[in-house]
Amino acid sequence: MFQKEHKQTSISRNAIFTTGSMRASKLLPSLILTFFILFADINFEIGKEIKSMALNLFKPINEVFLNIESFSDQISLFFTSQNKLIKDINDKNQEIDILNFKIMKQNQLKQENRELLLLLGFSENINISKFLIGKVLNKTYFPQESLNILVDTNNFSKEMVAINTDGLVGQVEAVFPNTVKVIPIYAKGNNIPAIIDRTETNIILEGDGKENKFFIKNLKNNSNIQIGDKIFTSGLGEKFPKGYLIGSVKEINASEELSNLDVVVYSSNNFDKGTKILFVSP
Amino acid sequence: MTEYLDKKNNFISIYFFIGSSMVLASFLEIFISNILSFYVSLPISLMVLIYWNMALPRSVGLLWALLAGFTLDIAQEIYLGSHVFLFLLVSFVTQRYFHRLRALYTIQQSIFVAFLVLLYQITLLIFFSELNINILYELFVVTIVSALVWPVIFGLLRFLRIKFTYGK
Numbered sequence: 001m002f003q004k005e006h007k008q009t010s011i012s013r014n015a016i017f018t019t020g021s022m023r024a025s026k027l028l029p030s031l032i033l034t035f036f037i038l039f040a041d042i043n044f045e046i047g048k049e050i051k052s053m054a055l056n057l058f059k060p061i062n063e064v065f066l067n068i069e070s071f072s073d074q075i076s077l078f079f080t081s082q083n084k085l086i087k088d089i090n091d092k093n094q095e096i097d098i099l100n101f102k103i104m105k106q107n108q109l110k111q112e113n114r115e116l117l118l119l120l121g122f123s124e125n126i127n128i129s130k131f132l133i134g135k136v137l138n139k140t141y142f143p144q145e146s147l148n149i150l151v152d153t154n155n156f157s158k159e160m161v162a163i164n165t166d167g168l169v170g171q172v173e174a175v176f177p178n179t180v181k182v183i184p185i186y187a188k189g190n191n192i193p194a195i196i197d198r199t200e201t202n203i204i205l206e207g208d209g210k211e212n213k214f215f216i217k218n219l220k221n222n223s224n225i226q227i228g229d230k231i232f233t234s235g236l237g238e239k240f241p242k243g244y245l246i247g248s249v250k251e252i253n254a255s256e257e258l259s260n261l262d263v264v265v266y267s268s269n270n271f272d273k274g275t276k277i278l279f280v281s282p
Numbered sequence: 283m284t285e286y287l288d289k290k291n292n293f294i295s296i297y298f299f300i301g302s303s304m305v306l307a308s309f310l311e312i313f314i315s316n317i318l319s320f321y322v323s324l325p326i327s328l329m330v331l332i333y334w335n336m337a338l339p340r341s342v343g344l345l346w347a348l349l350a351g352f353t354l355d356i357a358q359e360i361y362l363g364s365h366v367f368l369f370l371l372v373s374f375v376t377q378r379y380f381h382r383l384r385a386l387y388t389i390q391q392s393i394f395v396a397f398l399v400l401l402y403q404i405t406l407l408i409f410f411s412e413l414n415i416n417i418l419y420e421l422f423v424v425t426i427v428s429a430l431v432w433p434v435i436f437g438l439l440r441f442l443r444i445k446f447t448y449g450k
Contacts, residue, residue, distance in 0.1 A: 027374045030344045034351075034370060038363030047355070047362035054356040064313075 112275065118165040119278040128241045128280040132156060136275050137179060146173060147182045149277050156180065160279040161240055166269035168233065168244040172279075180279075184271040185246070186212055193236035194246055199224045202234055205246060205265060212271075214247065216263040221254060223261060231265055241282040245269075296341050299446050300334050303439065304350050307331075312357045322403050322420040327354060329432060331369060332395060333439045335376035336383050347373040360410045368402050388433050396429035 041047040077083045116133070123131040134151030149162070153175055162170035162182045170182040171190070185192060188209030195202055201223065205214040219225065229249045235242025247267035254261055307330040315323035327350045334342045351366030358365075375398075376383065383391060403421055 024374070027344065027370060030348060030370050031367070034348075034363045034366045038361055038367065041362040050362070051356050051359060055359070058357070 115165055115274050115276050119163065119276055122163050122167070122244075122278055123280060125241060125243055125280070128282065130155075130157075130160075130281040132160070132279045134180065134277045134279060136272075136277060139272050144187065145184055145271070147272065147277070149180050149182055149279075150178060151180055151277075151279065153178060153180065156279065157281060159239075160281050161185075163244070163278040163280060164269070164271075164274045164276070166273050168240065168246065169269050169271045169273075170277075171240075182277065185240075186210070186214060186267065186271075191217070192240055192246065193234045194231045195234040196225060197230040197232055198226070199229075201225075202236065203231070205231065212247065212267040212269070214265040214267070216249075216261070216265060219261045219263055221259055221261055225249060225252060225261065225263060227252060235282060238282045241280055295446065296338065299443070300338070300342060300346060301349075303330055303334070303442075304346050305353075308350055308353045308357070311354070315358070320420050320424070321417045322407070322424045323358075324424055324427060324431070325399055325402060326431075326435070328369065328372060328399065328402060329395060329428065329435050330439065331373060332376050332398065333436055335373050336380045337440070337443060339377045339380050342373070342377075344370060344373055360406075364406065364410055368405060372398055372402065388436065391436065392429040392432045395432045396425050399428040400425045 037046075077086055119133060132151055132155060134149035137148040137150050139145075139147050147162075147170065156175060158172050158175055160172055161168060162172070168185060170184050172180050173183045174181040183190075184207070186207040186209065188207055190207035192205040192207075192214070193202070194205045203219060204217040206217050207214055216225075227249050231246045231248065233240040233242055233244045233246060247265045247269070249263055250266045251264035252261060253263075304327065307327045311323055311326040314326070331342075331347060331350055334346065347369035348366055351364075351369040352362065354365040355362045383394065386394065400421070403424065407417060407421070
């Protein structure tokens with residue numbers, strides 16, 4: 001009896017001893033590890049793959065409730081007169097979904113064909129010797145605005161320029177094994193030999209680096225130029241093929257102190273429009 | 283007379299039992315949050331974790347807080363470690379003061395659990411979601427429901443633990 005009481009006392013003493021044995025020092029390693037994982041996930045998305053794998057693994061469990069609900073609906077409907085009607089509606093809905101998908105694919109094809117037709121129209125220019133069609137893969141902004149285009153680089157030359165459904169939009173910056181990098185013609189410091197359509201004056205356009213904006217370089221104060229004048233490529237220097245519209249004059253700032261006019265030209269061609277690019281050689 | 287003190291002391295069984303209840307609680311929480319599609323879910327895992335930290339602080343440690351936390355992070359598709367961090371803190375507080383918590387009446391324990399649930403949900407909302415009037419309403423409801431559910435979880439797990447540990 002005394003032995004039993006002694007055992008009970010001993011257990012109670014142990015219980016008191018274990019009470020509050022948790023210390024902050026025990027928690028600290030786990031907290032540091034957790035912070036490290038949290039920081040890594042926020043900054044480097046390390047958990048993305050783990051989450052995706054785990055979600056796929058537990059997908060059947062997640063869907064158990066939905067399946068049970070669907071099964072119970074089917075059981076309850078099986079004994080009603082509406083069963084066939086609901087089945088027919090479900091079948092028709094499925095058919096509608098398939099047809100909608102087909103319509104969407106056809107619209108996509110139609111749009112692609114329209115784009116290709118427009119691009120082939122640009123290729124009929126007599127001033128070009130060779131052309132190729134490429135597919136836009138992606139657009140990047142660093143270190144500068146550019147498009148990556150998938151194209152047959154075996155027949156490609158670096159002198160080619162890029163045209164989309166709006167018109168002349170870019171020039172080739174680099175050629176890779178299967179892709180090329182295209183920068184916009186308005187890239188900062190880019191010079192384009194051009195001609196003012198109304199007066200047939202040869203000029204040099206310089207890209208401003210801002211979207212669709214150019215300056216005319218060294219245009220004398222007494223030059224014949226008006227707002228709205230259209231500017232085309234002149235083909236001089238064989239850098240760009242002749243006859244492609246670049247833009248129109250939007251601002252003319254004259255100053256008596258300066259011998260040259262400050263002329264701003266804006267292009268209406270969107271650099272990133274469409275999914276196809278026509279490359280042409282002058 | 284003191285046979286009830288001579289427990290089976292089956293180490294693997296206790297760990298298996300704690301693990302099973304934590305896994306079940308996590309799945310139940312995920313299911314309920316999927317069904318109700320609330321911003322705020324009923325933290326069943328947290329309450330089960332509190333129970334085990336109170337009942338068997340030596341057996342639970344911090345491992346189950348880590349495992350349960352990661353499970354919920356993955357299920358709710360939020361940053362890894364978010365739930366873990368909160369679970370660790372709750373485990374720490376509960377294990378630090380488990381002797382006092384055990385001595386409380388059930389209603390007092392419910393209030394304590396509701397307070398922890400409220401802090402836990404507010405932290406999750408502030409850092410990983412957004413706070414608006416609808417969420418505050420849900421938060422209030424979930425806190426009350428948690429306080430009401432606690433005696434059920436406590437009673438059920440206690441009954442199972444005693445049955446499992448002492449075979450009674």
